[in-house]
Structures are given as structure tokens and as C-alpha cells.
Amino acid sequence: MKARVxxxxxxxxxxxxxxxxxxxxIPEHNSPLADLLRxxxxxxxxxxxxxxxxxxxxxxxxxxxxPTDARPLPPACDDDDxxxxxxxAAQHLGRLLRxxxxxxxxxxxxxxxxxGRRIPAEQLPDLLELGRTHTDLRPLLVxxxxxxxxxxxxxxxxxxxxxxxxxxxxxTGSRSARLALLRRLRAIEPDKARxxxxxxxxxxxxxxxxxxxxxLQVGLSMADEPLLENALDDRHKDVRLAAAGLLxxxxxxxxxxxxxxxxxxxxxxxxxRKPAIELRLPDACDSALARDGVEARPRAxxxxxxxxxxxxxxxxxxxxxxxxxxxxxxxxxxxxxxxEWHALLVEAWTLAxxxxxxxxxxxxxxxxxxxxxxxxxxxxxxxxxxxxxxxLPPSRLESVVGDxxxxxxxxxxxxxxxxPLLCRCRQPWSAGFSRTVLDRLRxxxxxxxxxxxxxxQQALSTLGLYMAPAVAEEAAAGWPAADDEQWPLWHESVEAxxxxxxxxxxxxxxxxx
Amino acid sequence: MxxxxxxxxxxxxxxxxxxxxxxxxxxxxxxxxxxxxHAGVIWGLCQGSGASPYQTQVELNEPxxxxxxPSHKFPCKHALALCLLTVSQPGAFKEHALxxxxxxxxxxxxxxxxxxQQRRDTLHTxxxxxxxxARRASARxxxxxxxxxxxxxxxxDLAREGLAALPGxxxxxxxxxxxxxxxxxxxxxxxxxxxxxxxxxxxxGWQERVLEHLGRLHLLIVAYRRIGSLPVDTQADVRALIGWxxxxxxxxxxxxxxxxxxxxxxxxxxxxxxxxxxxxxxAERQARGVLVLHFAHNSQPLDTSLVxxxxxxxxxxxxxxxxxxxxxxxxxEGSPAGFTGGGYATIGEAIAAYAAALARNPWLEQFPLPxxxxxxLHADGHWHxxxxxxxxxxxxPRFEHPWELLALSAGRPxxxxxEWDGQHLRPLSAWTEGKFVGL
Numbered sequence: 001m002k003a004r005v006x007x008x009x010x011x012x013x014x015x016x017x018x019x020x021x022x023x024x025x026i027p028e029h030n031s032p033l034a035d036l037l038r039x040x041x042x043x044x045x046x047x048x049x050x051x052x053x054x055x056x057x058x059x060x061x062x063x064x065x066x067p068t069d070a071r072p073l074p075p076a077c078d079d080d081d082x083x084x085x086x087x088x089a090a091q092h093l094g095r096l097l098r099x100x101x102x103x104x105x106x107x108x109x110x111x112x113x114x115x116g117r118r119i120p121a122e123q124l125p126d127l128l129e130l131g132r133t134h135t136d137l138r139p140l141l142v143x144x145x146x147x148x149x150x151x152x153x154x155x156x157x158x159x160x161x162x163x164x165x166x167x168x169x170x171x172t173g174s175r176s177a178r179l180a181l182l183r184r185l186r187a188i189e190p191d192k193a194r195x196x197x198x199x200x201x202x203x204x205x206x207x208x209x210x211x212x213x214x215x216l217q218v219g220l221s222m223a224d225e226p227l228l229e230n231a232l233d234d235r236h237k238d239v240r241l242a243a244a245g246l247l248x249x250x251x252x253x254x255x256x257x258x259x260x261x262x263x264x265x266x267x268x269x270x271x272x273r274k275p276a277i278e279l280r281l282p283d284a285c286d287s288a289l290a291r292d293g294v295e296a297r298p299r300a301x302x303x304x305x306x307x308x309x310x311x312x313x314x315x316x317x318x319x320x321x322x323x324x325x326x327x328x329x330x331x332x333x334x335x336x337x338x339x340e341w342h343a344l345l346v347e348a349w350t351l352a353x354x355x356x357x358x359x360x361x362x363x364x365x366x367x368x369x370x371x372x373x374x375x376x377x378x379x380x381x382x383x384x385x386x387x388x389x390x391x392l393p394p395s396r397l398e399s400v401v402g403d404x405x406x407x408x409x410x411x412x413x414x415x416x417x418x419x420p421l422l423c424r425c426r427q428p429w430s431a432g433f434s435r436t437v438l439d440r441l442r443x444x445x446x447x448x449x450x451x452x453x454x455x456x457q458q459a460l461s462t463l464g465l466y467m468a469p470a471v472a473e474e475a476a477a478g479w480p481a482a483d484d485e486q487w488p489l490w491h492e493s494v495e496a497x498x499x500x501x502x503x504x505x506x507x508x509x510x511x512x513x
Numbered sequence: 514m515x516x517x518x519x520x521x522x523x524x525x526x527x528x529x530x531x532x533x534x535x536x537x538x539x540x541x542x543x544x545x546x547x548x549x550x551h552a553g554v555i556w557g558l559c560q561g562s563g564a565s566p567y568q569t570q571v572e573l574n575e576p577x578x579x580x581x582x583p584s585h586k587f588p589c590k591h592a593l594a595l596c597l598l599t600v601s602q603p604g605a606f607k608e609h610a611l612x613x614x615x616x617x618x619x620x621x622x623x624x625x626x627x628x629x630q631q632r633r634d635t636l637h638t639x640x641x642x643x644x645x646x647a648r649r650a651s652a653r654x655x656x657x658x659x660x661x662x663x664x665x666x667x668x669x670d671l672a673r674e675g676l677a678a679l680p681g682x683x684x685x686x687x688x689x690x691x692x693x694x695x696x697x698x699x700x701x702x703x704x705x706x707x708x709x710x711x712x713x714x715x716x717x718g719w720q721e722r723v724l725e726h727l728g729r730l731h732l733l734i735v736a737y738r739r740i741g742s743l744p745v746d747t748q749a750d751v752r753a754l755i756g757w758x759x760x761x762x763x764x765x766x767x768x769x770x771x772x773x774x775x776x777x778x779x780x781x782x783x784x785x786x787x788x789x790x791x792x793x794x795x796a797e798r799q800a801r802g803v804l805v806l807h808f809a810h811n812s813q814p815l816d817t818s819l820v821x822x823x824x825x826x827x828x829x830x831x832x833x834x835x836x837x838x839x840x841x842x843x844x845x846e847g848s849p850a851g852f853t854g855g856g857y858a859t860i861g862e863a864i865a866a867y868a869a870a871l872a873r874n875p876w877l878e879q880f881p882l883p884x885x886x887x888x889x890l891h892a893d894g895h896w897h898x899x900x901x902x903x904x905x906x907x908x909x910p911r912f913e914h915p916w917e918l919l920a921l922s923a924g925r926p927x928x929x930x931x932e933w934d935g936q937h938l939r940p941l942s943a944w945t946e947g948k949f950v951g952l
Contacts (some may be wrong), residue, residue, distance in 0.1 A: 053724050087521075
């Protein structure tokens with residue numbers, strides 16, 4: 001038996017050297033294969049080698065038996081409770097993954113989760129891979145992976161972020177794995193996550209620690225305040241700054257209280273028939289202030305003391321000014337207008353409103369932004385437009401923006417305010433608001449001799465992402481006719497709008513199947 | 514009449530990614546002026562950039578497409594869109610009598626099929642000019658014989674010098690003999706030479722692989738020299754491998770084998786200016802696999818009549834061989850039905866079938882392995898499938914979708930179909946929980 005197996009290596013050796021140097025040795029034992037080989041003509045060296053190669057190759061191939069693996073199988077995945085989405089919805093996902101309309105993917109994933117479905121098995125690898133590089137997708141992706149997706153992720157180190165949560169990873173995992181664990185755990189059990197971090201605090205390298213502290217943003221609450229207050233004394237600046245940034249968001253924290261005490265002595269509201277605001281600049285940025293996160297070195301273009309004041313005011317919950325002065329946000333903003341500090345106050349209050357999610361102030365500031373736009377004071381509009389819309393609940397935001405849209409007479413004249421603002425209204429729009437905006441856009445495209453504003457064209461293409469899918473069908477009507485002389489200017493953008501709306505409409509319908 | 518297709522199967526008919534995307538975009542009722550159906554035929558009018566709308570029609574049984582748009586792609590985006598609409602919104606099509614332009618197309622197709630059948634019948638009964646045929650045949654035989662003799666000399670030189678010298682050889686060492694085989698009207702030999710050169714360039718264990726190829730080539734040459742004394746079926750294998758082609762018309766005139774066939778999987782290989790589509794079918798009653806080949810030159814369309822993941826009733830004609838594998842679909846009945854399971858219950862059974870086939874045709878290359886219950890596994894950096902008995906088959910390193918396979922299985926047994934070449938399995942599709950997925 002053994003001789004048979006050794007024949008092949010012998011043949012290979014001979015073949016490597018070549019028959020010039022060596023000829024094949026015909027075996028002597030008895031077996032059907034050896035009998036066959038003995039029939040080869042030994043005097044024809046090449047023929048014998050090639051013949052032997054052909055015979056033994058075929059012999060090995062035909063006689064090959066698959067190996068056995070007796071190792072225990074890895075555990076199978078439990079059945080999923082959530083069903084997969086309908087094949088039509090899977091088709092939409094396929095198109096989104098192939099790069100068409102990638103911007104709609106977050107909405108699709110959210111809708112999938114809301115419908116209580118999960119990703120089809122064969123599309124899991126592509127999505128897991130996408131989540132590896134696009135960390136912003138992960139919070140939407142992980143809930144719709146189902147048990148199967150988590151099981152799959154556990155088998156590929158690249159997809160650690162989606163594997164089932166295992167607290168042991170905190171002790172043994174890589175840096176990125178531990179960070180991912182902390183973030184995910186904060187979303188479900190924030191206190192437990194904080195306890196984990198507190199336990200290993202002193203052993204963490206400082207740059208990692210700063211990242212971990214920043215991760216406490218998820219699920220931030222007053223329960224985190226003691227740990228963060230202690231962190232203000234940490235040896236490393238990055239950790240201190242990260243902690244200060246988080247404490248500034250907690251209105252009841254000691255840090256905010258300390259800053260508030262200072263701020264009220266610097267900003268005075270004079271009430272009366274025409275309220276006014278008096279500002280005093282701080283004298284110094286002492287160590288206590290630095291501890292509370294105020295950066296001493298000013299940014300370019302701002303004076304030192306103004307910079308410190310700005311940072312302090314940006315920490316104070318703006319509602320406290322109203323309580324103190326008994327004035328509404330709008331009145332306070334109006335009071336800030338005359339004088340050299342208008343820009344600084346608006347900037348500070350905007351940051352503060354965002355930090356503390358103050359709805360009343362956000363609305364008031366937005367309306368103020370409209371006034372600024374009309375005065376062509378566009379310089380500091382961008383930060384307002386960027387941050388404020390996300391603070392307002394959808395109905396409130398729609399009401400404000402609706403008003404502002406009505407007030408804006410010529411969309412061409414404004415390309416810095418209303419249209420960019422509309423594009424930042426990223427929470428799903430109501431059908432009513434969508435119709436209002438559509439009507440306005442339609443009217444604009446029907447204007448004679450209207451110059452083509454690139455901003456309007458852009459807006460047309462982009463807004464299809466946010467309008468209510470329910471208006472998809474009626475959106476097709478009302479545009480200039482195909483033979484209208486204005487039509488070529490708008491054709492492409494309107495088509496883009498309708499395509500996007502229709503796609504979203506179909507995808508929502510498919511997810512409801 | 515309903516169609517058991519999925520949107521995925523429709524999109525797989527697209528000639529390229531752009532057409533697939535365009536077709537998906539067009540699959541909305543608002544883009545069509547008319548959408549109607551009658552007795553297995555659907556049609557519609559789509560407004561394009563031209564003056565009058567394009568007329569698109571699809572006969573669902575085949576499927577066969579026709580569109581008046583100027584695109585050279587086949588099926589065009591309009592035809593694809595119509596098919597996608599039948600899947601996603603069948604209610605959008607209104608039952609209607611056939612309009613003239615659809616009727617004309619159907620009649621035209623019918624006439625063409627009849628003419629084709631007539632042509633085959635006359636060719637069959639007519640005796641072609643025997644002298645001219647005999648002259649051509651004998652001229653080719655002479656050329657091939659000379660080519661084979663030359664191949665034999667080249668092979669023997671190689672054996673004499675030894676394999677160790679091969680990696681250093683320039684590409685002309687391989688290209689010149691290959692080209693000469695093409696000139697000798699033995700394209701199969703040219704392919705074998707090129708495969709041989711590919712094996713030299715490969716990684717660890719190349720010496721053994723090269724020797725295996727050499728052995729096969731030698732066996733072919735020896736067989737050719739003695740071809741008269743071989744059984745008829747083996748003669749067919751030898752001639753096919755050297756590069757003789759069978760006359761398809763002749764074949765189609767023979768009576769074939771009727772069965773219910775699962776369309777297991779499909780892949781397309783792109784060579785220089787030729788695309789080769791390999792479609793595997795599995796006969797339910799006879800429990801054997803069959804390969805249907807289609808070719809397309811340059812930008813010609815490929816055949817779309819066999820859709821993986823469906824089941825068809827058909828009569829199939831085999832090419833002659835000691836182990837018949839390649840076949841042609843002669844006739845079909847009814848419309849495609851939904852997929853069901855089928856294949857080998859264990860890896861042992863499957864490999865035994867492979868061994869038996871290889872013993873009959875020693876030059877067998879790809880063998881279809883539909884494995885009914887295997888678990889895909891990832892261990893030691895390699896992928897393989899394992900059956901309940903613990904037997905294991907390795908999956909080829911160039912397989913691009915092992916994670917999809919693992920996701921479908923989730924650690925449990927599924928049905929996998931792949932091509933087996935004696936060393937690696939190349940999965941082409943999987944079937945589990947009522948879902949068919951092409952890989």
C-alpha cells in the first residue's frame with residue numbers, strides 16, 4: 001500500500017530533473033497500478049515518464065476521498081424573531097448599496113427598524129462592511145442586523161463593532177473594540193458603562209482616556225457628573241477638556257453653576273421701555289476658569305477677553321437670562337442689537353441654545369437670523385443655520401421656516417438663508433409643509449425671465465430627500481409644461497427631485513409589505 | 514398568468530450594470546403611457562427622447578424581448594423595466610387584446626421558428642456535396658495530425674529538460690506553440706498549452722499541478738494517435754477536446770431526453786472578445802447534471818432563456834461523450850416554475866459520482882455538484898463546506914462571496930451548488946428556506 005503513495009513524489013522528482021538526467025523507476029510490487037506502469041516502454045524515457053504521470057494522476061484523482069473534519073461545529077445562530085424585509089424592499093437596498101442615491105440609506109435603515117424587519121441574510125456582508133468604514137451608520141445598522149447579523153459579525157474581526165455585546169471585551173479587546181463597546185453600552189445601560197470606565201481609569205493611556213470620556217456623550221446625564229467633575233483635575237489636558245465639554249451640557253452641574261455665577265456679574269440687563277444689555281469683559285482667565293474648560297488662547301480675529309466671555313456665555317443655559325430679567329428671548333435678542341457686542345452675543349446664545357436644547361431660544365434666534373439675512377449680515381448666518389434647525393421639534397421648525405419662506409419674496413435674491421435653511425431641515429417633513437415648499441418652488445420655476453439660480457437648482461435636487469414621500473405622486477404636476485421656454489433650465493433638477501421622491505415613496509411602501 | 518420570478522432574476526438578465534440601473538429607474542408606472550398584457554405577453558409604450566414613444570414587448574415564457582428603441586443592448590432598459598413591473602406591480606398591467614404591433618412581432622417570431630425548423634429538416638434530408646465535405650474534412654485531419662505530432666515533440670522536449678527549467682521560460686515559449694496549434698485547426702490544444710503556462714505561474718505546489726496537466730495532454734495525444742481503436746464515445750471526447758465542434762443542427766434533430774430540470778446556476782467568463790456563459794441544469798428524475806454553453810462575440814447579447822433559480826420542463830439533447838455532460842435545450846414546455854431542492858445528499862455520494870464520471874472521461878474538467886445539506890465553514894484561513902458525515906470539500910481561494918454563504922447558513926445546513934474541478938469547489942448558488950441566491 002505504501003509503495004503506491006510514494007510513486008507520485010518519485011515521478012515528480014524525475015519530472016523536475018528531466019529524463020536526460022534521470023529515468024523513471026518502474027515499481028516492482030504487485031498492484032493493478034504497478035502492473036499498468038510496468039507495461040510502459042522503459043526504453044522510451046520521455047514516454048514512460050509522461051505515461052506514468054498521466055496514469056498516476058488519474059488514479060489519484062479518481063480515488064480521492066474527501067477528508068473528514070471531526071472537530072465540533074461552531075454554534076449555529078438562534079432563529080430571529082424579526083422577519084426579513086420583503087424582496088421588493090431588498091431590491092431597494094440593493095440599489096442603495098450599489099451607490100445610487102446613497103444619501104437615502106440612513107432613512108431606509110431607520111424605516112426598516114421602525115417596520116420591525118431585518119436585513120436579508122445575503123446582504124448582511126455588504127452592510128457590515130459599509131458600517132466598518134462609515135461609523136455614523138452604525139447606530140442605525142446594528143438594530144436591524146438581527147441575531148443572524150450579530151452572529152455573522154462575531155466571526156469577522158473587521159465587524160467587531162456589530163458583534164454581540166460582551167463586557168469581557170473591556171478587559172481583553174483592542175482599543176477600537178473597547179471604544180465601540182463603551183458607545184454601544186452607553187446607549188443601553190449608561191451607568192454600567194460608566195462604572196466600567198471608572199474601574200480602569202487610572203490604567204488607561206491618556207489619549208485613549210480622552211476618547212472614552214468623549215464617548216460618554218451618549219446617554220449623558222447628571223449621574224455622570226461626579227466622575228466628570230473629578231476628571232477636571234486629571235493630569236492630561238485632552239481628558240480635562242473632554243470632561244468640561246460634557247459638563248457644559250448638564251445644566252445642573254457644578255461647572256455650569258460656577259460659570260453662571262461669573263457670567264451674571266458680567267452681563268447686565270437694563271429693563272425698562274427699551275431694554276439694553278451691558279457687558280463687562282472678564283479681567284483674567286484664572287486657573288479655576290481654565291479648569292472649567294475655558295481656553296485662554298483666543299482664536300484668530302477675536303480679542304482675548306472677548307474670547308473668554310464668549311466661551312462663558314456659551315455655557316450658560318440661555319433660559320436663565322430670561323428668568324433673571326423677565327424678558328423673552330426675542331426681547332433679549334433685540335436688546336443686544338445695538339452696540340458692538342451684537343455678534344458675540346448672538347454667537348454665544350446660539351451655542352448655548354444648542355448645548356442645552358433650548359427650543360424657545362432656538363426659535364427666536366432663527367427668526368432673528370431672518371432679520372440678519374435681510375440686512376445682508378450674512379457673515380455669521382452659517383453657524384445659526386447649521387445648528388439651530390436640529391434643536392426644534394419638527395412641527396415648530398416647519399412653522400418657523402414656513403413663515404420665513406413666505407416672507408422671502410424672491411428666492412433668487414436670497415441664496416444664503418432660506419434655501420440653505422430648508423436644506424438643513426433634515427427631520428422628515430409633514431405632507432403639509434412639503435406641499436407648501438413645493439408650491440413655492442413651482443411658482444418660482446414658472447416665473448418669466450427668472451435668472452437661473454444655482455442654489456435653487458441645488459435645493460430642488462436635495463429637498464427630495466426630506467419631503468414627505470406621500471406627496472410623491474402629486475409632486476409630478478404643476479411644473480412648467482415641457483414646451484415652455486423656461487423648462488430646459490429646470491428640467492434636470494425637477495426630474496432629480498421627482499426621482500428621489502418616488503424612490504423614497506416606493507421604498508416606504510415596500511417596507512410596509 | 515403569473516411569473517415566479519424575483520426582481521433579482523430579472524436584473525440578472527441585464528447585459529451590464531448600467532442597463533440594470535436604468536431599467537430599475539424606469540420601472541415606475543408613471544413613466545409608461547400604456548401597460549397591457551394578454552396570454553403570457555406584456556407590452557407598453559414609453560416616452561423616450563424621440564418623437565414617438567418606444568414600443569416594448571416581452572413574451573414571458575421564453576423570455577423573449579423586443580423594443581423599438583435605438584439601443585444596441587439586449588435586453589434594453591425598457592424591456593427590463595417591463596419585466597420588473599410585472600414582478601413589483603402586476604396589477605398595473607391591464608388585460609387587453611393584442612395590438613397590431615405586438616401581434617406582428619409574435620407572428621414574425623413564429624414564422625422564424627418555423628423557417629428554422631424547416632431549414633434543419635431539409636439539411637437533414639438533403640445530402641450535402643459529399644466530395645467537398647470529404648475534401649475539407651481530410652484537409653483538416655492532416656493539419657491536426659501534424660499539429661498533434663508537433664505537440665508531442667514539444668512535450669517530449671519538455672520532459673527531457675525537466676520541469677525545474679520552466680519558470681524561467683519567456684512567454685513566447687508558450688505562446689508560439691499555442692499559436693501554431695490554432696493554425697493547425699486544433700484550438701483545444703492551444704487552450705491546454707495556455708492553461709499549462711498558467712499553472713507554472715501559480716504558487717506553491719505548482720510542480721505537481723504542471724505535471725498533472727502534462728499527463729493529461731500526453732494522454733490526449735496518445736489517444737488521438739490511436740483514435741480508431743477507441744470506443745465511439747471516447748473518440749467524441751478526444752475530438753471535442755482537440756477542438757472539433759459538433760454540428761448543432763444535427764444534434765437538434767436527434768431525439769433528446771425529457772425531464773424536469775432545475776436551473777442550478779450560471780456564470781459568464783470573459784475572454785478577449787468572447788463571452789462564454791455556462792448554465793448548469795439538473796435532471797430531477799435522472800439525478801444528473803448537464804451543462805449548456807452559450808457564446809457571444811464582442812457586444813452581442815447572451816442567451817437569456819435559462820434563468821437560475823427556476824425549474825423547466827424540457828427536452829435536452831446531449832453532445833456525445835463517454836460521460837455526457839454538455840447538452841443543448843431542444844424544446845421546452847410550459848413556463849418556468851419555482852425552484853425546489855435536488856442533488857446529492859452527501860459529499861461522499863457527490864464525489865463518488867465525480868469519480869465515476871472521471872473514470873469514463875479522463876479529461877473531465879468541471880463537474881456539477883449540487884449538495885443538498887452542507888454547512889459552510891471558515892477555519893485556518895480557508896473556506897470549505899462540510900456535510901453531516903463530517904466530510905469536507907475546500908472552496909476555491911478566488912471565490913468572492915464566502916461571507917454571503919455563511920450569512921445564508923447561519924451555522925445550519927443549506928443547499929449549495931458549485932463546480933468541482935477535483936481540487937476546489939466554486940459555489941454558484943445557494944438555496945435555503947425557500948430562497949434561491951445566485952453567488
